Amino acid sequence: MDYLRTLGSAAVSSLVQKSGLTLPFSLGARVTSFDNHSIWNLYDGTKRDDGSPVSVFEFDAGSPGKRNVLGLAKNALRKLRTIRHPDVLKFMDGVETDSTVYIMTERVRPLSAALSEWSSKEAQEREDWLIWGLHRVSVALAFLNDPCSSSHGNVRVDSVFISASGEWKLGGFDVLSTPKDEAAVLYTMGGLLPDSAAHSSPEVKKGGWSVLKEHNPAVADAYALGLLIHAVFNPTLPPPATTHPPHPPPTAASRALIPNVLFSPFKRLLNPNPKARLTPKDFLEIGMAQTAGEGSGFFANNRLVKVCSGLDNFSLGSEGEKTTLLRTLKESSSSFPTEFISFRVLPSLVSALQYGGASAPAILPLVLQMGKSVAPQDYSSVILVHLVKLYASPDRGTRLALLEHLSEYADKLDKKTVGEKIWPHLQTGFSDTVAIIREATVKSIILLSDKFGDRILNNDLLRFLAKMQGDPEASIRTNTCILIGRLGPSLGYNTKRKVLVPAFTRALKDPFVHARVAGLMAFMATVDCYDVEELATKVIPNMTFATIDKEKLVRDQAFKAMELFVKKLEEHAASMVRCPVILASAPSANVGHYHPAAGDRDPRE
Template sequence: MDFLKSAVASAIAQGPPFPYSFGDKVDVDSSIWTLYNGTRRADGSNCSIFSFDVTANRSRLPLAKNALKKLRTMRHPGVIRVLDAVETDSYIYIATERLVPLRWHVRRKSLSPETIKWGLYSIAQTVKFINDEGSSIHGSLRVGSIYTSESGEWKLGGFEILSNVKDDEAIIYTYGSMVPDSSRYTPPELARSGWDAIKQGPHSAVDAYNFGTTIFEVFNGDFLGADQAGQTKGIPPTMHAGYKRLVNANPKARIAVKTFLEQGRRSGGFFDSTLIKLTEGIDNLGVKSEEEREQLLDDLDQLSDDFPEDFFKMKVLPELLKSVEYGGGGPKAFSVVMKISTKLANEDFEARVQPVVIRLFTNPDRAIRVCLLDNLPLMIDRLPQKVVNDKIFPNLVSGFTDLAPVVREQTLKSVLVIINKLSDRTINGELLKYLAKTANDEQPGIRTNTTICLGKIAKNLGSSSRAKVLIAAFTRSLRDPFVHARNAALLALAATCEFFTEEECASRVLPAICPSLIDKEKLVRDQASKTMDIYLQRIRKAAANMPDTVLPPPQTAEAAGPRMSTPQPHEASSSSWAGWAISSFTNKLSAASGEMQPTATPSNGTPTPTAASPPPHPSTSGSGLDPRRVTSSSASALHRQAVKSPSLSPAPSTTAADAYFKDEEDNDGDAWGAMDDNQDGNGDGGFFDAPSSATHTTATTTTTSSKPFDDGAEPDFAGWLAAQAQKKAGTPGGKPLPKGLSKSAAVGGKKPIVTSKKPVVAKKKIDMKPKETGDDDDAWGDGW
């Protein structure tokens, strides 16, 4: 092979310039030509090269020269197209369009019956042209003289003995028998009487017989001789009658190829097929009337998958693309384009279809836009991400604001198709802005589809803003007057539960779902119940993994004083929730001892102290006294001092329980406020605070001293109470309250409860108004 290529290159170097390069050799039937695949040096385009070696085959040189002459002068779509030719004393080279021998397809049986009919129809038209318009005889018609082009069309070659019947010295009479394998295909009358017998019958008789043998070959394989002529094995029944008349042994009884063609084109004939009609009409698609174009496109759309792919890729597709873009083919033509493009390789799609698709997205025609969006799923996998994000999406978003609802809706549906081809910046920026607009669309169907779309693209949203966007959008849809929009919101919430934290589920999602449980529509109520169950299961699972409490372990009564009891797990049920408050109330009663003392109020309204804490006794400092004894003695001293205080107006007798409930009635929720103050850790009057306490409490962690506090001095509880009261209240005129007076006693004239152990802390009013969250769900898209 390398030697042959070197010889060819050497011959080219010695002769006239031939701007084509030889490639691989192609196997063909017995022929005077050697066929090569070639390329054009100028642009690298494909071609085929027929080579004839004059030195090695000089006796058949007239056949080669006749073929070159006829190929140059015979112009017909069904004839091999010649690009260039070179003729010297040693060789003849003919460069043609890239060809593949039809024999290859026949041997592989890769041709469908419809494609064979379409090919035979094309060859019949070419032979008719040669016989009638050209007044000539081909003389060597067979499968070996037929080739397929890159577009899949059948092209006729083998013009070695093609002759004009008006030429008495035509080459066919002299060299007809020198064509390779001519004995197999020679008609019976020529086999008996020689090639001069052509003059005694119709000049179309030879080609008619050879066309019949070609029909047999393409359906069955090789034609071995005259014995097989007339056999109908493998041939479609609709062709039987015409085929038998083509191979009739009597040349005068044969029908011409022209007649066979006419019979086939009749209604119901073997050439009356959709594929043949389409191939005839596609070339003039641009000049057809609107009715003819519509009919042609309908036929194209009904084609089955056995159409010749190469022909549609090379011939039909370019014509349809031109019709869509410039010739008024419209959406129907583009639908056919998409059907054909599914058969294309990715490289062909990128080169032929992709540029047109990009340009069509800039077309303002709504019908074209809707057609593009409908067919987007068929081509999205073939479109590169950069093309979709940078070229298609900027033009596609104009559909979100189009006046036609159908365009807005189709644009919205296309988001699910292209979402994986968009960058994160595009998704979380421009796309969400447009979805925020369609969520407020006047069409309820578009609002509903926006909710569905957000639910399906939730995984593509940025994690930083995803929960905010989804909750705002879905909770807004829950208030939509359109029942299906509300139902879609519930379905979307159920599908996106994983994207919310437990805190968001409990504080934002569940409260928004609850009103739907009593929706007027049963469809919404049922779905709300299902969605609620999903979120409750999520929250219960999270709660099961939480600790029982975050409070510190309880201190001893001597060190930490009386504390409100913590509800135990068995107390958490709905039937025992009050036990906590009662036990706390019992602790208060048990901690109170001594006598209730009246409170004197002077005429000027200034409260008079009833008890004061004496200064620390030096003898108790560092003496190691029992803290309980110190506390008791301090309480006794306080009691004795209180007894000595003057009483101007005695208060009515009351019990400790009556005072507690009266106080609860006057200041609802104050006890919970005292706990909150302590938990806030602000140090201003917490329930468990002490003057020198080292306790620091946050929302989640409380740190206390593990050792009871003892500075060696007598604790001044009354002084501590006065200091706290001075911070929170004050006397009229800005003067601090005297020691021993509580806030309630100074203002309301009530007698303070003085105990021998611990004072009762003044209660704080809780602000029960809900806090402003600042979240504007109705404008969830405004922040982007």
Template sequence: MDFLKSAIGSAIAKGGGLPFSLGEKVDFGDSIWALHNGTKRDDGSACSVFVFNIDTHRSRLPLAKNAMHKSRTLRHPGVIKVLDTIENEHTLYIITERVAPLSWPVKRRSLNEETAKWGLHTVANTLKFVNNDAQSVHGAVRASSVFISESGEWKLGGFDILSSMKEEDAIIYTYGSVVPDSGRYTPPEVVKGGWDTIKRNPLTAVDSYGLAILIFEVFNGNFSGGDQVGRTTNIPPSMQQSYKRLCTANPKLRLSAGHFVEQGKKHGGFFQTPLIRMTEDIDSLGLKSDAEREQFINELDDLPEEFPEAFFKMKVLPELLKSVEFGGGGPKVLSATLKIGVKLSPDEFNAKMTPVIVRLFGNPDRALRVCLLDNLPLMIDSLPQKVVNDKIFPQMTSGFTDVAPVVREQTVKAIIPIITKLNDRITNGELLKFLARTANDEQPGIRTNTTICLGRIAKNLGQSTRSKVLIAAFTRSIRDPFEHARAAGLLALAATIDLFTEDDCAGKILPAICPSLLDKEKLIRDQANKTFDVYVKRIRKSAATMPDTVIPLHARAEPPSRPGPQAETPGDHSWAGWAISSFTNKIATTSGPIEPTNSGKPTDPETVRPASAPRPTQSSPPVELHKQALRPTAQPLNRSHSDRPPGAYHDESEEEEDDVFDAWGAMDDDETETDPFTDAVESQQISSPALSSRKAPQKPYDDGDELDFAGWLAAKSQTKGNKPLPKGLTKAKSTNTVTTRSTATTAKPRTVVVPKKIDTKPKEEVDDDWGDAWD
């Protein structure tokens, strides 16, 4: 039976069957306890475990049992929170909240003055409770008895000899000297008269002396002995006088911990710090008025960065979230909440902040919505992508159509930080539709910010929608009446040049930029020149890599015998001679009958006669035929489907544009003016009776790219009363035949007979007004 008990005790001592698992050991100085980091088995939360080995320290067992009992019964915010205690034959366990020894930062001297005052204020208040309310004496106040919780707060522990003065056999009287390293920290009156002198002196005297030693350790890092007590080295000047009164040699004159707090809380006292004031007000934040709440937030914003972040995460943040969601804290409290929330780890943020943020986006308060949108860059990295797409963005969309301009504008601005979290369906669908609305907003600032937003998110758009949407949006923006919107459009085009093809740059973007070169505002002109230069430079660079021609070698024409026309100075008229000589060369080589064009039918063979045959008696039809054949006809601009080249294939599916593109419109959808050139051609076609009854030939007397001067001069001579052509331009043969192309692409060449004109006037009479034919 003894063997079984020993085995069970040994297993329990090693951690078997305990509600926690022991982790690494934490060193915190001389103590009867060993401190371990632990984890609770039921929920996996972190904890600390104080372990006392009975077999090793049996002589100090009464101290361990006293600490276990006092820890369970003493409840105060400044005391370590005890979760459980376990006792067996070999070991005592005290399971507490996760804490770390204060001696670590004290030895490293890593505590700043504000944090040190805040911690000392907590310890002094706790000692005030122990002395005044619990009527007890701690007896071992020092740095090794103070711990730092996960929230950064200082917690009082080390209750080995904590005793109530109402007890006749208090443990402090018997075991006060058994505490490790008690010789350095014992008050001088106890050194002289023993622990029984506590009964003859004020109850607070021993702990006041220990508080003075703690102050010295916090600001100096180490305490070697009684000769250092009372020194003011590194202690803040405002605290030095009260500190000296804590450690005076006469116990009856010592300042109690309660009075020390009162001295520090006076106007301008050493405990009048923003951090201490915030700590006292945070618990009652939900009960404060709007003015008091605003004052609290102002103090919170004024806090420097070196204050303990853990305290804000564990204590301040939960209270702020309650105030925002249920206490009507408003945007200012929300802003302070988000500044603290961004310091959380991703897991902590998702657990504490994400659910609240999602609920706040559904709040109809516009002030809260604007505050959320303003602070979105701070928290977007911590928000999961699924939450953004499924919960936050659907709530944001109402801001695009809100009646308040500030909400619409902030919603547009918020797209830039959130774009990386949106999926492709939302980015290239819903988002572009909403931005198309704000691009036409009545507020010029919203239109400008929409253009800037599109420029910033251009790389996130899909390749199938990027070019169409951006070109339509930016070219429309540079026609905006608001000068800053035009400037934004030009800047956006310059910033996104790499996203467009060379064809788009030359055919769509550059023509849209050109009007801005003569904008009434110098700001726009300067930016237009910069953007124009960027695009021209890219186009020239691309053109330098293109081949000289794409015509195959076997399809190229014979090289001319002499150089072609060159650009000349305005005073040089050699181009006219080139045109006439080319035309006369063409006339000399033409042959074959000319086909009449007054009808679309082929010429009757009976109408064709040789040059020696007599002229028909009816002369009006040939004259009319001659006029119809020589009249130049304008090429119609609008061709039917039968006139289109066979290679131009038209896919009807291309006409079904996506709703996104319909929302943005075409690049020139704002221009409603009619092309005057098109109107002139259409009116000429309608007014001509000869053209209205038949289909016009495509290019009568077409000679490639050269002008048909012969046909034009002949027609002109008919309109001048049948005047002869100028000398040197008369036809040499009685009948010339010119081959023309038919209007239909599949028709064969047709010929027209040109009647010979006999000059019956005397040769000596020369018409000297031949130049009228050029009119």
């Protein structure tokens, strides 16, 4: 592996030295499982400007047997530059010289590797995944064949890749051509593709690649799509007999693991007559139809297809449709591919949260539930960065959900994020006109307090809390007092002396009984925050009136508090140094002497 990686890096270095080009990527490990499967070498790479992961397809005409297919590599680069579609491999940049072509795309891995991984999955789960992937390929082909009036010409397992989100992406654009293009390479160079004969349609086997100019651009891709279906469901079996003259239609015995619902349209894709052959567009329409009879609806009824469709149209759906989708996600998420959850479902749900609405309180718990399956190194980019942005949302439902579920992600936030991106928006909750937002804001503070800087903790926050102690809602006043009590030990020394006693004394005068109890308990919780003089001259004097409160609950708590503080004073007094009593001089003759009665103690003792 290291040797191969060195070869790739050396090729890049040589290219840079000879051409003076600045490449937009750095090569990483070579994906050896893709070797000898196409005209390309595949590398994991990183984008040079931001370090993000990419894939790099390398073509070197200097390699044995490659010079004659340089035109195919240049065609792939030219076509990928101009074609943009969600189900097509995402092009990011490219470099081309007289003998070398590099194509940088989103980070992907070959479908062949993923098929091996999925071979051990439960049968229904694997079938769902394969049908979902074939749906994405069919959508891409329908786009290329109709709006683009082009033939892909290279549909096979080695032309399909798996993105970071687990979605199938169509690549392999080496011979993508349109009949209207005089320089189209498919009709003159199609036979130069590796194993081209094994993947070609009957009319090509009979008349050569040029015969495709006379047909609908979809016919060759339709036949290859049928072969792809066989390959992904039956990877250990040889190609069906229909690939060899006289191209007999597949029989029921040759179905193997292809689902029954797919078998009828599968046979129509492999029709040896190109004019009667089912096109990818027709195949897609049959799969999405709900009432077209037997052999239809295999895409529409696939749970992964339904989830993707629901996510794509979430903002346009009714509340009932949104509720149904969220319920499906909640019930089925454990069986979805991890990468699909992390990079397809979660980003879509977080995006939906940005629009707020009635579904927001239901979405956020689901996001956090699914977030548990996200790899720790990806959690920040997949979950946190989006949640942090939502603190600026004007939607109260979204803000309330963020606060109520803060305990599930607070430990993953850092001080800089809290201080610079969350606090500026969080503090507006203290003055919100809706009481439930104000209360949720107060309750959230304790979860973030250890990430507040000194200025926020000892100044800005306490000003807001002083205001909240006068809130019209009794529960908010009570919770504010409790919060101050919990924050007490972490406050600065001078802040403690200035804030704590007045805050708790104010609570003791609150008309709400539980606020008064909270004031007493806050005094007790912060007992170590006061020096002895404060206890004797400020704390105890400011709470003694609570011992005769009209409510027994308050009185009982007051006496418990008094007992605690008096004991603290007694312990201190016991440790104080005894001061000696200085006796006066001998009394004058006319002053009587004091004679202690029995039982009296001598003051000199």
